[in-house]
Amino acid sequence: MSLNARLIEEVAARRDDLVRLTQDLIAIPTLNPPGDNYLEICEYLDRRLSGAGFETQMIRAHGAPGDSDKYPRWNIIARREGARPRPCVHFNSHIDVVEVGHGWSVDPFAGVLKDGRVYGRGACDMKGGMAASIIAAEAFIAVCPGFDGAIEISGTADEESGGFGGVAYLAERGFFSPERVDHVIIPEPLNKDRICLGHRGVWWAEIETKGEIAHGSMPFLGDCAVRHMGAVMAEMEASLFPTLAARRTDMPVVPDGARASTLNINSIHGGEPEQAKDYTGLPSPCVPDRCRMVIDRRFLIEEDIGEVETEIRDLLETVRSGRPGFDYDIRELHRVLPTMTDRSAPVVGAVAQAVQQVFGRAADYVVSPGTYDQKHIDRIGRLKNCIAYGPGILDLAHKPDEYVGIDDMEQSAQVMALALLDLLGAPPVSSC
Ligand SMILES: [Zn+2]
Secondary structure: OOHHHHHHHHHHHOHHHHHHHHHHHHOOOOEOOOOOOHHHHHHHHHHHHHHOOOEEEEEEOOOOOOOOOOOOOEEEEEEEEOOOOOOEEEEEEEOOEOOOOOOOOOOOOOOOEEOOEEEOOOHHHHHHHHHHHHHHHHHHHHHOOOOOOEEEEEEEOOHHHOOOOOHHHHHHOOOOOOOOOOEEEEOOOOOOOEEEEEEOEEEEEEEEEEOEOOEOOOHHHOEOHHHHHHHHHHHHHHHHHHHHHHOEOOOOEOOHHHOEOEEEEEEEEEOOOOOOOOOOOOOOOEOOOEEEEEEEEEEOOOOOHHHHHHHHHHHHHHHHHOOOOOOEEEEEEEEEOOEEOOOOOHHHHHHHHHHHHHHOOOOEEEEEOOOOOHHHHHHOOOOOOEEEOOOOOHHHOOOOOOEEEHHHHHHHHHHHHHHHHHHHOOOOHHHO
16 A cells, blocks of 8 residues: 555544544633633643654743733644654644634534534634644654654644734744744645635724814814714725725635725724713713724735835825815834745645645645734744645634534545655655
């Protein structure tokens, strides 16, 4: 039997283990915010991976945003050396999940099995993917104990809130540098036959329009900041939104609607603060003297971030030139450059070939509309040979009744195991 066939069989033989591992991970409710149970899940992974012969390190992101003694940002990195230290294939999964929300028909932390699926918060995003990568590594080591290179598996905090207490923290300390790691696979739920090369860029900003407070019965004595913001929105509708929608990209972003520049108005607030729900009185009559809007601009690899920013500033200046009394501030909140791994990168080729072997068809290449931890691996770690590949349907992420298909997990684990063989190589079959 070929090594490939043995690997595929070895993963299939671990199907029950794969399901149990996924259920165990779901049963540790690692909600973020606030960042619950990070230590518990890292200790669970420590036991599992130490048992499989990995050297493990637990690293707390001291001083990272969100880190406190009550909610420590724990991460785990496990490494299994083969015959040589290089090349190193690294599987990175985030351990956190988002809030449960309403509308569930099953217990979100029970790991309910139904219709060939495992249900739960984090099932597809991304505890199922993490379990698949662990099973893939364990199966590979069982079939090829004398493999070349090294395998790393990390469980990292806070991806859902920016990754600063997770991958960013570790990347700053060299854990994702080209001196240590050669290939990175992030098992986010991008579907079992798709390779995600990267993501669009992000520019968040807060725009504030200014006015003058006065009695609401005599608004002509004040200056209404909300009306000024209305003028900003009118200008966006007239000029900016059509321009952005027409700006298409060669990045294979999915879904198709995201294959253009987009802008979301995340929030808008003007006038006096909203009162608590138990306040039963009326509001007071005032002309609002400030109005704030938070915008979320997603941009393309063909766009320059400086031009993205200038475009918004120019729009505000256009409004100013046609509107007496208009005054504003703009403040950047967050920026991430777009990233896209080259299709000729070795990790892309290995996973594409493995997808072809397991599914009998070519892999699709996609780019994510939103960012994920690849941004830190690219910018801080300076590691370009990185993709997202994993089981699960992206649309189910963060929804009620989130699930991951067991067949999908098993097949993804087979793809990962074959990719390991391709990237690391193995000594002659006789010693495997
Ligand atoms: Zn995720």
